Amino acid sequence: MIPRYSRMEMRQLWSREHSYSLWLKVELLALEGMEAIGKIPSGTTEIVRSRATVDVERIAVLEAQVHHEVIAFLTSVSEQVGIEGRFIHYGMTSSDMLDTALAVQTCEAIDLLLAEIDDLTNTLRQLAEEHxxxxxxxxxxxxxxxxxxxxxxxxxxxxxxxxxxxxxxxxRREMAVCKLAGAVGTYATIDPRVENFVAAALSLTPETVATQAVARDRHASVMTGLAILAGAIERLATELRHLQRQEVEEVAEGFSATQKGSSAMPHKRNPIFSENLTGLARLIRASAMPVLENIALWHERDMSHSSVERVALPDAFSLCDFALARLSGIMRGLEVRPDRMRANLDAMRGGFASQRVLLSLIDAGLSRERAYAMVQQAAARAVDQGMTFRDAALLEPELTTHISVEEIDVATDPACYLANVDFIFARAFAEL
Structure with a gap:
């Protein structure tokens, strides 16, 4: 993802340096597990750990020669370690290391997003209570x-x-799996106890039934979660955009003293950050489909998923992280305009009371069809003649024979619509 739409912590998490460091961590833990069951000589892990480092440049040189990133990585580590390097990756296949490391990396990324969601929801709750x-x-x-x-x-x-x-x-729970089961997942060349050891050390769970790779429905679950999160981001951004329209103007994004709204029109104050979030949400959702298509790999494994995940996962996580942080900033700096909200409500001239008047007529004994026709006629008269709904209702003789002026006044009082707001708030914030 381009730096413009990513933040440093998430960007570093998906960097090659961090990926390779997780690869090395998995390999070292596998050595430790094999050493614990007596499969390799005692002390091997300590020697390898003391000598092995991640050399990104050397890995790149080797990959250009062998055209296999995992072999390039393993060769680079073995060059540093010496004779003990023969036990690195012992009995393992590439996906053992790759999928286990990716599980850790994805869980780390989800944890960052969960912290961002907490920050956003705390801001939303504070604003909700205030208003x-x-x-x-x-x-x-x-x-x-x-x-x-x-x-x-x-x-x-x-x-x-x-x-x-x-x-x-x-x-995250579904994704947090470890796979060290060998070439096609049968443990023919590696003891299951090694997988259990590595899984426990990384706070993962062994894959239930592995092929050569971890089943990709797990990754798809993560990506659909990100896509739905993007939908939530866009829904709030869209609401903010509509509320900032010229004829509405009930809220406004923060606007700094040095900010410019338009290259051509100095009067403009545009909802650019909310619009930006709408676009980013489209990109996030676009990443979900290829990850869903990764589920159907050939037989025990093919490699068609690899290129997708190298792009889709880092990009989607980076965009979600950036979008959540931007949305939190918008909400913290949001200019709320209660006077404008009331003016827009008053511009309805009480027309919002149509349902309450309808229900009062039904309670008075009228059929729903007759009551609806009477109220609809009054509402149309109010709009056509520029009068209040109350006054238009009073011009309907049959209507006023069934309900009183006081009932109409109550129905057209906005405050009477708020009787259950506290009930809804209690339910919305009950989990906290």
Missing amino acids: RGTLCLARTHGRGAEPTTFGLKLAGFFAEFRRSARRLAEA
Whole structure:
């Protein structure tokens, strides 16, 4: 991923240096496991550990010669170690090392994302509580519906991101597997006790039934988790973009004193960061499909998954990490405009009360069909003649014979729509 859309910690986690360091860690633990069961001479691991280092440049030179990255890595380490190097990778196949190291690397990346989600949800909860009672207009199909609160909007996003966190935590559990079972997973050349030893040391679980490789449904579970997380990021970003439209203006992204909105129009203050997140979410989701297609490998293993994972996993994780950090920054600096929210609500002229008046008429004994027609006619009159819904309703003689003016007044009071906000908040934040 280009530096513009990645952050240092995640970028370093997916670097070749870190990958090779995990490869070496797996190989050293395998040596230690074999030594523990008496398969190789005592003291071998200590000698190898004291001499072996990761030499990225040497590995690159060797790979250009042998066209096999794992052999290049093993050759580089063996050159440093000496005669004890003959036990490195003993009885193992490339995927034993690669898949086990990738499991650790992926779990590390998920842990970074979970910390970012925690930061975001903490901000969302704080804002939700602050605006628990801040009235605003809910919209369906892009049109005014009924009153809600800005805090309630944010509580919904909070709950969605907590679901993403749980989903990623479960994907992490599925991904945290170790495979040291030899060429086609039969343990014909390596003792299962070695795998158990390495798995315990790395906080992994041995793969249930391995072929030459760990089953790729595990990796697909991680990627679908990232894709759904991207959807959550985009949904909040899209909401923020709509709320910043000129005719809405209920929120605004932070805008620094030196920031410019347009190269041509100095008056512009554009929602560029929310728009950026929408684009990044598309890239993240695009990475999921090739990883899903990796599930169907040939027989005990082919290599078609390798190129996909080298690109898709680092890019998707880097983009998610960057996007979460950017979204947290947007929310911390968000300018919320309660006065504008109330003005947009008032611009409905009470039309949002149509359902409550409808229900009052039903309670009074009218059929739903007749009540609906009466209320719809009043709502249309209000729009056509530029009057309030209350006044238009009072012009419907049949309507006022069934419900009182007081009932209409209650229905058109936005505050009466908030009776259960506290109940919803209690449920949304119950897990905390």
